[in-house]
Amino acid sequence: MKFSRIPLIVALAFAMSSCSLVPEYFRPAAPVPETYPGQPVNETVTEAPPLTWQTYFPDADLQKLIQVGLQHNRDLKTAVLRMDEAKATYGVQKADRLPTVQGNLNYDRSRTVFSSSQAFEAELFRVGVGISEYEIDVFGRVKSLTQSALEQYLAVSENRQAVQATLITEIATQYVNYLAIHAQLKVTQQTLADRQQMLQRTQRRFDAGLDQVLDVKAAQIQVEQVQAQLAQWQRQLVTTQNALYLLLGEPSQRTPLPVKPLADLKLADVTPGLPSTLLTRRADIRAAEHQLKAANANIGAARAAFYPRLQLTTNVGLVNSDFAKLFSDTGSNYWAFSPQLVIPIFNYGRNKASLKLAEARQHIEVVNYEKTIQTAFKEVMDVLSTRTAIAEEAASRTRLRELESSRLQLVQRKLDQGLVTYLEVLDAQRSVLDAQSQAVQIQQQALQNQVGLYKALGGS
Template identity: 40%
Template structure:
């Protein structure tokens, strides 16, 4: 037993040296990260002249308002839930997270030594003519033990910088998934509103077509009785044909909008059991008034901005690895175990063996490879700085555009409602004048044309106002939470 002590103590000393070296390593040559200054104004532009600033109904910021609270239509809520569970783009974004997590774990594993258990056997025929052989015969050996192969002592932080870069990329991928969810919620809601708009306009066009078919039949009967002119018949025939064209066009647009909605939700709408009935655009109850806050708050509210910043931090960490390439690289190889000519005596006293082999590599001449690598890393960081600033500017414009349109669209809906009411009154008056023989039918027909256009314009104005509210909700970072109580959707 005493004969084994030297063989055991030496590997322990080598292991202690490894642990000490690992503890001393880990300094980083990466530049200190500083967030780039904001490339946008400190406040959002004032509303257009003549449009009063709208008070905010909500006391909470958009990211704190769940999409079920923001969208009140049960049918829309069901469609958004289906999209979050079935949409392929969102599924790909979630799988990208798993991919980035695995890559980070692979890179992070290089911070610690890799310990392998080894076992092997050799059998060799030796000739007496070979140098140092002594005599011919068959030689065999058995060995078992553990090994640490080419572990790099990270004195200058090369491995740690690469690990930090992979971690930042992992975080950026998570933010990309959140940004994809925000976009998906907004796209489903916008597509749903478009489908509802076409549906309502199609109903108006269909009702108009039926009314004009009745008017055409009446004018034909009156022409046959000699109480109407051929011009009256042709006017009614033209309006009836126009109504058929509008009805067919809106039916096509509604079908295409429904197809787009099915792609977003990932399932046919007819296959969704228990889908609630749709609400009219005037009954949606979308929260159209949200507190905008300050542009600086977008840096934490918008996942796409956080994604750009994480990618910038990753590029910053890669510079540390590129700088470390100019310094010596120290790697350690160590093995410890037993070796014996027979398997039965493999673990007996006196069979212990160990090897400790440090290696230092100092760059001397690499034809500018390391310098080019550092230049590449610094250039990529500048690219990410520009990408981050572009993301901030795009977010600022999204909010500013939505705020600029919010007041004007509300005024437009109110004005268009007044136009529709006026045209409806005009149709009634023109019809009375025609029936009383005061004027010809042409005035009544023109009033009907104007009423149809006003009703369709009112539906379109309501859709644009709701779509603008959705755009503002998304621009401010809303759509991650399912409920306003902090319950996250999509598995968060």
């Protein structure tokens, strides 16, 4: 055989490796309704543009915090490294589809003793290149494993996107909490100042014989209660700051946390579209589908294990008994061509068990895929179902706060006229504080609801 025939044989082997035993993939039907409850079934639903975090969170201060988190957060860095790991695994598996060409340099020395007690010694130098135990993928086993590794890599890539969306949501949520606590602190500090003024006034009235000692004690109690509440908000502020800085992931807490009224934090208003859009928008759903495709490819590899495996080993080079003459004109050429057919005969049911295992894992991934879709649908519904109620409650809380403030002003004027008791003033003050605090809370919940919609709809 001439050297020129060996590449032809290798090319023929590649041509044979075109069979695939991977079952045809069909995307499972989404186990959710076609529309969200309350949406028209027969009318066209306007689709919102892709949810990028820059457009969904237009506030400049919040965008700066998100950018810092995307740069330094350790969970996101781990997700990126996991993606690099999966990419390298895919590269290793992909390389198995191509023959590995290796160079070799051998030295053999042998001694043979004949029956006449004569001995013969020989040495041989050999240099060449060749392919060692390359599997010709006739039934697509290696191709199926490569396809599975690719789908695993794509799944990890989508998981990185899901981690990023979760990180952005958590940063935005904690920033909303941070601003809400500052709003509560402002309300509480103003209430404390009012209570202290009332205590001083009550003390003066007591000294003048106009109020009783019980009124002074009641005023002192009110001051202490507000001071305790102020200390609680300050403790919560520190905890929220620490949580936010952990999300940002900076080595040192250098990034300032801007303070502004909650009403100044604007978020985009988007439409939910149809549940079917979640299949392409949500990174976790896309990742689950890639996992399903990987399991599907593993079935093809398990099926191929029932069939013979064809391995090829080749080598070409030079040989000579003198190393100095190995690369000269007197050197001798050599070649070797060693195909090997490995046929499974009896392995105690290992191949059958491997196929059943691959099929079981594929069924598991189908269920996981469906469960991921249902979870996404639930998250969107949780946001949508509470959005209207939160808006109605927010409007009611705002009106209640205004009414309680007006009532307090009237009671204070009547107190100056001696028409009401001090206890009625304290009751009005408590009502105002509660109304202001609840108004801040419902405003906080409304913003958190909007932030949650970003993640539920598959923000990127």
